[in-house]
Structures are given as C-alpha cells and as structure tokens.
Amino acid sequence: MIERKKPAGKVDASAAAERMAAVGNMEELKASGAFDELMGQIDRGEIELDGKDGFIQHLIRAGLERGLKTELTEHLGYEKHEYAGREVTNSRNGSYPKTVSTSAGDIDLAVPRDRAGTFVPRLVPKGTRHTGQLADMIVSLYAGGMTVRDIEHHLASTLGTELSRETISKITDEILDEVIAWQNRPLDPIYPIMYLDAIVIKVRDGAHVKNKAAHIAVGVDMDGIKHVLGIWIAAAEGAKFWAQVCSELANRGVKDVLIVCCDGLTGFPEAIEATWPHATVQTCVVHLIRSSMRFVSYADRQKVAAQLRLIYTAPNEEAAGAALKEFSDGEWGTRYPAAVKTWQSAWERFTPFLAFPPALRKVIYTTNAIESLNFQLRKVTKNRGHFPNDAAAVKLLWLAICNIEDKRAIERAKVRAGTRASSGRLLEGAKTTGWNQALQYLCLTYPERVEAYLD
Template structure:
C-alpha cells in the first residue's frame, strides 16, 4: 500500500469516528421519537426545514448565538450579570448583526461583542460570510461540471442563499495554491509507462475564443498503479511546448521512462528523447486506426478494419509490412490511399509495439487507460462555452480528478470493509491498477533488465 493510500484510509477512519461520535450525541439528546415529532410539527404548521424561515436555520442560529455567548464568557472570565466582572476592565457591549451563508440557508446572527473589541469567536470568525460546508459544497458543484452561474442559481433555489458571481469565483479560486502544489509535487524516479492524451477546450484569448489542447499525463509505477502526473494546456504546437513539459517532469524527479504511449503529437518524440535518451515513443494503435478511418466511407469501414487487423496483430515488423503492402495493393487500399499513407507516415513510431509480447502489447496498445478518465472529464467541461484562461482549465480538471479520486477512495474503503481487494473496485484512473501488469512487467524486465531490475 502506498503512502497516499494509507493517508486516505487514515482520513476515512477519522471521518468515520467523528460521524459515530456525532451520531451518539444526537441520539443522546434527540432520539428518533423526538425527531419524528419535530418533522410532523413542521409539516402541520407549514414550516420548511431549510431556506428562509426554515426550522434548521433557526435552530443553528440559536446554537451559534449561545455558543458565541459561551465563548465571550470564557474570554471575559465571568458570566453575564456576575458581580466578579465589576472593575475587570472589560465587559459585554451588546451585539452586532451579521448574516452568514450555510448549507441550510442564510442565517441572521446577533454576534456578541466586548467593550475593548478583543473578543473573536471561533464559531463565527471575524469577516466570515460562509460557515460549515458551504464552501466545500460550492467546490464540489463546480468540480461536478456546474458553471458559476449554475451554482449561484442552485444555491438560491435550494437553500435561499444569495451569493454573488465574484464570491463563488473567489471560493473556487481558493484552490489555486493547492493546484500549483499538486502540479509541482515530487514524482517517482522511474515510470515504466507513461500515457499522454488530450482534451480539446475553448479558451478566451483577448477578444477571440480559440481551441486548445489540455494534455493529461498518467504514469504507471512499478506496482502497475496509475497516477495523474500533471495537466498542461498547449497554447502553441511544437517541440518547445513539449520540451517544457518534459523538463518539468524531470525536475520533479523523473529520471527514466521506458515507454511513452501517445497520439503522434508534434515535437513530443524529440523532447522525450532529449530528456530521457533511452525512452521509446509508441504511437497509440487505436488512435492510428481512427486516423486512417477518417478517410473511409461508412459502407467500407468493416472491410477496411478487417484488412488493418493483420498489420497491428502481426508477429513482427516484416509480417506487418507485408500486411500493409497487401492493404495498399488491394482495391480498398487503392480506393483510400490516404488511409494507407496514415500508416506509412506513422510507421517508425508504430513498429516498436511489434517487438513486444502479448502481455506488454495489451498495456501499450492504446491510451484507453487515460481515455476513460478523459471521458469523465469531457462530461464535466461540456457545459462550458469557453474558459477565461488556461489556469481556469487546469483548476477545473484538477478539481474533477480530485473528485474522481475521492470516489475511488470511498469505494476502496467500502470494499476493504467487505474483505475485497483492489481488483473489485471500479477502475477510476487515480490509483487504479493496470490489467495484466505482472505479466507485462515480466516482459519489461526481460527486454530492459538493467533499467527495470534497479527499481525492483
């Protein structure tokens, strides 16, 4: 088990303990019979539970005000009306009205104050305008794909909480420091396989909106566990961008990579070979098939796919070359010369795949390991017409990935309580294991004994 997994399980255990303690306290003072009476009474009297005029906001108001009163008593050192306070140099000085947003709606508080203005409540800190998990709720809604305006409307409709566009934006921007720390965190020295894939996003550039590629890198460690290494938004094509990406990964501790599986990205191969001279760049076979199919009519696709299959399932390069020549000389090859050219142009980056055995081929055959993540990310970004900046793209994708990881951690904890192992968990990207990794690692150890054995 990795350090991150142990930490996640520790946090889950602490959360479980806190919930259990809260449940015991609730049962001690509010048993189920009392709760049922309360719910029946609110229904009979037409009182809502949440929102403006709701019972829960009123109850929280009472608890917070009494709690702040107790804090002030502790701060002054004497109770209200106690003669011990005479001549103490400080005393109560009325209250100040204050409205705070919560998960159950806005609450109007009367916040107590002292004459010397030295009192500061821990329950409702100075300057606080939101309490409890409201900020966490906003971030969760944002990570789930809702726009700032969607969140604004949702909170107003469900909780009666009116927050400005700027306030919600500021709440989501509060995670930017965490994003920067995550993007620059130290990485492992060795990743046998790294997958690279891209999402197309629309970003405002001055008075124009342009399409850009948000690249997500996923590294597979020696245990076959996948980790998102970083997110980069590509503003310009070419080697300069990829040289910066590779340099950043190297500066964060990556000393060696065996195979980088990608989609024939311009300048990437040169940048990788300059950073890790012994790394191999492998074109994603599935992307290659899709690219060649762009030129094929729907009626001929099954027949063309059948002719392409002997190429990428060939035993070696010579057999693959013969299969490609057979496709080029066929009626379909002559009908679709652009499809043939797609394979010819990518040949140098395709053939390394043929040097490996079946187990390793399954691992590097496609970037589907990362495309499953991208599928979930696309669902989240599809609601947005465009992003105001590259930073906004990275922020949302990071939040979404963290949201996915939280789901995985909760599922892991649930499965662990049932005595099940990692394989029974749905394959979310962060922390999921590559299928058939043990056999693939065995092949890598035979092909690259010096480089792999050093990290076993």
C-alpha cells in the same frame, strides 16, 4: 411591533431546533424521547423540514449560536451569570446581527461580543459571509462545469442564498495555491509507462477567444499506480511544447521512463527522446486506427476495421507487415490508399508494440488511461464556453480531475465492498490492470534500469 402568529397546528421550529442543539449527542437525543417527538411533528406537517425558515435552517442557526456562545465563554473564562465574572474586567456585551450563507440558505445569526472587543470568533470568523460547507458546494459546482453566473443563479433559486459573482470567484480562487503546489510537487525518479495527450479548450486572448491545447501527462509508477503528473496550457499542441513539458517533468525528478505512449504528432518522439534518450516511444494504436479510419466511408468502416485488426494483433512484426501488405493490395487498400499511407508512415513507431507480450500489450495498447479522463474533461469544459485566462483553465481542469476521481472512487468502493480496493481515486491511486505480469516482462527487458527501483 406586530407579532406574527403561527398558522394553526404549526409548531415553533426555532424552539424545537434550540432543544435539539442543546442535547449532547444523538444517543441522548433518542433516549430523551425528543427525537421521536420531532419526527412525529415532521410527519404530521407541524414542522417544515427544509426551505426558508425551515427546521434545518433553525437547527444550523441554533448550533452556530450555541458554538459562538461557547467560544465567548472560553475567551472570557467564566460562564454567563457566574459569580467569578464579577472579578474580571471584561464581560459580555450583547450581540450583533450577521447574515451567513450556508448550504441550507441564508441564516441570520446573533453573534455575541465582549465589552473589550477582543473576542474573535473561530466558528464564523469576522469578514466571512459563508460557511465551509457552502464553499465546498460552490467549488463542487464549479468543478462540474458550472460558470460563476450559473452558480449564482443556482444558489439563489435553490437555497435563497445571494452571493455576488466576485465572492464566488474568490471562493474558487482559494484553491489556486493547492493547484500550484500540485503542479510543482516532486515526482518519482522512474515511471515505467507514461501517457501524453492533449485536449482543445477555448481561452480568451485579448478581445478574441482562441483554441488552446491543454497538455496532460499520466504516469504509471513501479506499483502500477496511475498519477496525473501535470496540466500545461499552450497556444497549440506541438512537439516543441511537449519537449518543454518533458523537460519540466525531468526537473521535478523523473530520471527515466521506459515506454511513452502518445499520438502520431510530427516530431513528438524526438521531443520525448531529447529528455529520455532510452525511452521507447510507442504510437497509440487507437490513435493510429482513428487516423486511418478518417478516410473510410461510414458504410465500409466495420469491414476495414476487421482488416486492420489483423495488423495490430499480429504475433510479430513480420506477420504484421504481411497483413499490411495484404490490406494494401486488397480491395480496401486500393479504395482507401490514404489509410494505407497512415500505417506506413507510423510503422517505425508502431512496431515496438509488436515485440511486447500480451500482458504488456494490454497496458500500452491505447492511451485509454488518459483518453477516459479527457472524455470527462471535455464534458466539463464544453459547459464553460471559454475561460478568461490560462490559470482559470488549469484551475477548472484540476478541480474536475479531483471531482471525477472522487466519483469513480465511490463507484469502486461499492463494487469492491468487503475487499481491499486500490487507494486513491480515478487516476490517482487506480492500479493498472494486469500490472504484475507487465512489470515482470519490463524487469526482464530492462533489468539494469528497473532493478534499482524495486523494493
């Protein structure tokens, strides 16, 4: 066997890694001088830090093998070469090779074994070909919208790790139990405000790819904290399916909702009121504006928007009605009668908004709490092209929500450094701005429905 020589000036990264792994902690490592020596070797180019057979790979291998040897020692009950081992029937029996995929690339391990064959490693379990960090990386990439094929190529090109698409799919499927538990978890008995909306995704149905609607509900609890209540996939967004969603939310514990913000879908209010008859169904003002502006030419949109603003910022219903009549009789209403009809058709479901004070108007003015989420989800689903089935769509949307929430939580932590920030993530735990004033008005308006749930 020909021994491969190291290039001149190069240091044995494997030996250096084993020395690092043998030290108990970073303080001891620095005190021994080994850390400074290692940094000097890296600076001089004597040790490659990353890449194939780099120091990081050797360090991970040394750490894993050291941990496996410690596990075997605990299993046998004596140290290697210890005299007490002579009185034990079981003993060490060399090792066997195993390649493990990690976040630093594929690593060849020497896994120790015992003569009786009863040793079961916990650090690198039998049958496992990847570490937890790599699994977390795969799930994160998947949540970011990368396909299984994309992840396979990414791992091979960046880490030198070759995992089959079946393995990658199995790793992402491991979170399905979490998704099911999340989708069926018990909910609060009351959510003062709830936002309901849907986004369009593409899902394979037999030999064809069809557009389907992913229905998403966000509830604001008594503390003003927002929660994603669930994700439901259907062939299309319709009032009948929304009625089923509301019924499921009620079965999970939601007894009452004060205000439900939604778009102007025909039959939507009736579907909500079938479950919560006392709920105030408020048409999302932003949806209403978008619907009416659909008929306006781009050159006129700014001027038309200024006229419409007089309607939804009016102090009361009477003033808003006067503003709508002025718009209808004026130049823009004459030119765009379809825009006028949009407001007239939605007037009954829009006017409850005008009875609310400014603090509450800001909260329910738009389904922005869910619109911002949908915007991020659309970016993720756009990369996918289509999903093989409904379960795969729910899985990715749930992962994407978690991923988005984590990013926003980090951003909030940076902004609010040194102050008490809302617990949780983007929606889970994000507190509604101006909630204390809004809750005060809700308590005055719905005292018999709210007071029972106040702490």
